[in-house]
Amino acid sequence: MEYPKMPTPPRDDITAALVLADGSVYWGIGIGAVGNAVGEVCFNTAMTGYQEILTDPSYAGQIITFTCPHIGNVGTNADDMESARSAARGFIVREPVSAPSNWRAEQGLCDWAKAQGLIGISGVDTRRLTRQIRREGAPNGVIAHAPDGRFDLPALLAQARDWPGLQGMELARSVTTGQAYEWTQTLWRIDGGYGDMRAPTRHVVAMDFGIKYNILRNLANAGARVTVVPATSSFEDIMALAPDGVFLSNGPGDPAATASYALPVVRKLLESGLPVFGICLGHQMLGLAMGGKTVKMHQGHRGANHPVKNLDTGRVAITSMNHALPWIAADWLKMSASRNCPCLTVLCAHWRWMEGGYFPFNNTLKPHRDRKTISICLKHSSQGLLLGRDI
Structure with a gap:
C-alpha cells in the first residue's frame, strides 16, 4: 500500500498526532494516557458535560472532537460518571485543558484521563476538523501520544486504514x-x-x-x-x-x-x-x-x-x-x-x-x-x- 508524503511536526513541543485514514495529520499536545487509540472520529457540539460524554458507553469505538474550544474548567468527579469508566477511545480539544475551578471538582481532566487510560490531544484546529468531518463524513483515525515527540506516521496511517469501522461492528x-x-x-x-x-x-x-x-x-x-x-x-x-x-x-x-x-x-x-x-x-x-x-x-x-x-x-x-x-x-x-x-x-x-x-x-x-x-x-x-x- 502506498501512503502520501507524511509531514513533520511543526514545533519541538509537539507530543501528539491525529492521523486520519485519508492521510490528514493534525498535530497537538498529548493529554492523559500515553499510547495509541484508533476509532471513528466524530464531533460533539455540547458545551457542557464532557465527563458524561466520555463515560457514555454509546461512544465506545469513537474518538470525540469537542467543538467547544474550552474544555476542562469544571474538572471531573465520581458523581458525574455515566458508567464505571471512560468509554470513548479518545478525545480532541482546541485549547489547552483548563485547570478545574468548580466546587464539585475532585480531579483535573488530564489526571482523570490518565487514570482512565484515555488518550487525548489538544491544540487541534477543531473547527477545521469538524468541517472536514461534515464535508467528508466521519473517518477512521488514530491518536498517538508520545512524550518524546517521535511518531511512526506510516504505521499510524496503516492502523487507521486497517480498522474496520463501526458499520457492521457489534459493541x-x-x-x-x-x-x-x-x-x-x-x-x-x-x-x-x-x-x-x-x-x-x-x-x-x-x-x-x-x-x-x-x-x-x-x-x-x-x-x-x-x-x-x-x-x-x-x-x-x-x-x-x-x-x-x-x-x-x-x-x-x-x-x-x-x-x-x-x-x-x-x-x-x-x-x-x-x-x-x-x-x-x-x-x-x-x-x-x-x-x-x-x-x-x-x-x-x-x-x-x-x-x-x-x-x-x-x-x-x-x-x-x-x-x-x-x-x-x-x-x-x-x-x-x-x-x-x-x-x-x-x-x-x-x-x-x-x-x-x-x-x-x-x-x-x-x-x-x-x-x-x-x-x-x-x-x-x-x-x-x-x-x-x-x-
Missing part, C-alpha cells in the same frame, strides 16, 4: 453488564446528592446495551423498581422477572449487528403485550422489529442542541442526541421528527404499546426540557402504567 456485548442487578439511585439534588427509591410503584426491566447511569436514575426517580439485565438476556429471562414494562437502552455500534441476537427478543416483547420503550440503540431495535432498516448517515447527530418537532402539536424541543444510523420505518405512527434532517426521532405504535426516541430523557446535558414531548418513558393505559411524567 453492545463489550459494554453490557455481566449479570442482572437492581438499581435504586435517584436524581442528584444540590441539597443532598443522589437519593434512593424506597417505595417503587412499578417494576421496569432495563435491557443494558450500554446504558447510562442517569437514565437509570430517571427511571428510579419516576417511581420504578429497576432491574438491569444483560443485552444478551432471553425473552424467558426477562419475563421471569415479572416486569410491568421493559426499557431498551442506548448503546454503541451498529444496531443491525446487535439485532443478530437482540431482535428476536424485542419482537417477542412486543408480541407479549408488555409496554416497551427504547432510546437511541433501543429506539433502533424497535424500528428494526417493526420492519424498518438502518442506514449510515454522512455524519451523525451528536450534541445537546438538536431540535425535534412534535408532529402532533408543532412544538419543538431541544434535545441531546448521539447516533449516526437513522432507520427507515415500515409500519409506524410518527410522533416527532428532527429539524436538521428528515430523520424520524420518535415513534409510537400504541396498538403495540411501544414508544421510542433517538434522544435520551435524562437532563444531564440539556439546556431545556419539553416535558410533554419527552416525558413518557413507558405507558400502557389499560394496565395503569405511567412512568416518567415528571422527567
Whole structure:
C-alpha cells in the first residue's frame, strides 16, 4: 500500500498526532494516557458535560472532537460518571485543558484521563476538523501520544486504514453488564446528592446495551423498581422477572449487528403485550422489529442542541442526541421528527404499546426540557402504567 508524503511536526513541543485514514495529520499536545487509540472520529457540539460524554458507553469505538474550544474548567468527579469508566477511545480539544475551578471538582481532566487510560490531544484546529468531518463524513483515525515527540506516521496511517469501522461492528456485548442487578439511585439534588427509591410503584426491566447511569436514575426517580439485565438476556429471562414494562437502552455500534441476537427478543416483547420503550440503540431495535432498516448517515447527530418537532402539536424541543444510523420505518405512527434532517426521532405504535426516541430523557446535558414531548418513558393505559411524567 502506498501512503502520501507524511509531514513533520511543526514545533519541538509537539507530543501528539491525529492521523486520519485519508492521510490528514493534525498535530497537538498529548493529554492523559500515553499510547495509541484508533476509532471513528466524530464531533460533539455540547458545551457542557464532557465527563458524561466520555463515560457514555454509546461512544465506545469513537474518538470525540469537542467543538467547544474550552474544555476542562469544571474538572471531573465520581458523581458525574455515566458508567464505571471512560468509554470513548479518545478525545480532541482546541485549547489547552483548563485547570478545574468548580466546587464539585475532585480531579483535573488530564489526571482523570490518565487514570482512565484515555488518550487525548489538544491544540487541534477543531473547527477545521469538524468541517472536514461534515464535508467528508466521519473517518477512521488514530491518536498517538508520545512524550518524546517521535511518531511512526506510516504505521499510524496503516492502523487507521486497517480498522474496520463501526458499520457492521457489534459493541453492545463489550459494554453490557455481566449479570442482572437492581438499581435504586435517584436524581442528584444540590441539597443532598443522589437519593434512593424506597417505595417503587412499578417494576421496569432495563435491557443494558450500554446504558447510562442517569437514565437509570430517571427511571428510579419516576417511581420504578429497576432491574438491569444483560443485552444478551432471553425473552424467558426477562419475563421471569415479572416486569410491568421493559426499557431498551442506548448503546454503541451498529444496531443491525446487535439485532443478530437482540431482535428476536424485542419482537417477542412486543408480541407479549408488555409496554416497551427504547432510546437511541433501543429506539433502533424497535424500528428494526417493526420492519424498518438502518442506514449510515454522512455524519451523525451528536450534541445537546438538536431540535425535534412534535408532529402532533408543532412544538419543538431541544434535545441531546448521539447516533449516526437513522432507520427507515415500515409500519409506524410518527410522533416527532428532527429539524436538521428528515430523520424520524420518535415513534409510537400504541396498538403495540411501544414508544421510542433517538434522544435520551435524562437532563444531564440539556439546556431545556419539553416535558410533554419527552416525558413518557413507558405507558400502557389499560394496565395503569405511567412512568416518567415528571422527567
